[in-house]
Amino acid sequence: MQARGTRPWLWAILNLPFGATSGFVAVMLGFILKKQGMGDDVIASLVALNLLPHTWKVLWAPIADSTLTRKRWYVLSNVASCATILALAFVPITRGNLTIIEVLVFANSVAITLVGMAVEGLMAHATPPEERGRAAGWFQAGNVGGAGLGGGLGLFLAEQISSEVAFMVLAGILLACTLALRAVPEAARIPEAPAAVEHHTPHWLARIVEVFKEVWAMLRSRRGVVAIALVFLPIGSAAAAGIFAGQIATDWHASANLVATTSGVAAGVAATVGCLFGGWMSDRLGRRRAYMLSGLGLAAVAVAMSLAPKTAVTYAIFTLGYQAAGGVAYGAFTGFVLEVIGTGAAATKYNALASLSNIPITYMTKVLGWASTAYGPVVMLHVDAGSEVAGIALFMLIVLIVKPDREPVPAAADAAST
Structure with missing residues (x-):
């Protein structure tokens, strides 16, 4: 063990x-x-x-x-x-x-x-x-x-x-x-290349060179290619959370106090619990599988909210459920990134992927805002759910094309070594 x-x-x-x-x-x-x-x-x-x-x-x-x-x-x-x-x-x-x-x-x-x-x-x-x-x-x-x-x-x-x-x-x-x-x-510490030591390159410069070598090695690997594709897809973006205080709150008869509560402390608690569950899923089911399931969870909450009666109670239930599902996605995404970056220049590799992951949040927020304004909150929720499903399907296709190493299930590997 x-x-x-x-x-x-x-x-x-x-x-x-x-x-x-x-x-x-x-x-x-x-x-x-x-x-x-x-x-x-x-x-x-x-x-x-x-x-x-x-x-x-x-x-x-x-x-x-x-x-x-x-x-x-x-x-x-x-x-x-x-x-x-x-x-x-x-x-x-x-x-x-x-x-x-x-x-x-x-x-x-x-x-x-x-x-x-x-x-x-x-x-x-x-x-x-x-x-x-x-x-x-x-x-x-x-x-x-x-x-x-x-x-x-x-x-x-x-x-x-x-x-x-x-x-x-x-x-x-x-x-x-x-x-x-x-x-x-x-x-x-990141080791210096033997050639850098031989040529008396300053320690800090030699280590920075090694950092960029590690980042390039990660990006050109099969896992790195899959990771780059994933951070551009809308899976787990949870972008609808930024619109829950808008027209959807009015249509669901949510008061200002209820909106403040479900987007404040209660949302933080729900998302925190979701983060912990997402991390647990990542260890039990595998990094990619857990992240895709988190996207399906967000889609399920969005569809359920669109079909449920438009009341203040259902608004509270589903907005908090969406925050929790978003937390699951954050936890699963970070587990996936940790698996890809390994050790070494961890901060640079992590932030290279994390910075790019803000792109789908940005474009999905704009898309969902447009959908809600043009067609109403119900259609917006359907667009959100559809983007999750489409993103997962596209990601599975990319995995089939790139063929990265078969992903081990961490919990299973741990049990085998016991």
């Missing part, structure tokens, strides 16, 4: 700061700005600014893979992130201070990308193949749970006490996540 790896729930703790950033910017900070009389355009601009580094983070991922150790990167970047959150406690949230707030939010976002890269590198090296699904599920649970912590808890403290206290408490909690590093082994 293979030795057990690092306890999977540690990845949720370490990844909590990554998710918390999106939560406190979009929910807590957005609420405070609105309360100060600023419009949605200001809030949207701040959210977009927070997302900007995540769009381009693959460009500096090789630095995280090839210079300091992963643990040092985590400590430095999490301290920097918490420092920016703490700094917000001393900046009055007013229109006159918007530039300072924008600088702090952007700096926090850059720092938090490095936190994520450090966790991805540590997780890829410390997790045995048979536990990658569970690790992936907990990793994404930390992301989703962190968003709830940063948004939900932050907003609660801001309303009940003050925004200053909210920022201070969040900074303290997220800084404490660093303590989980003590229970996680350090990842191995």
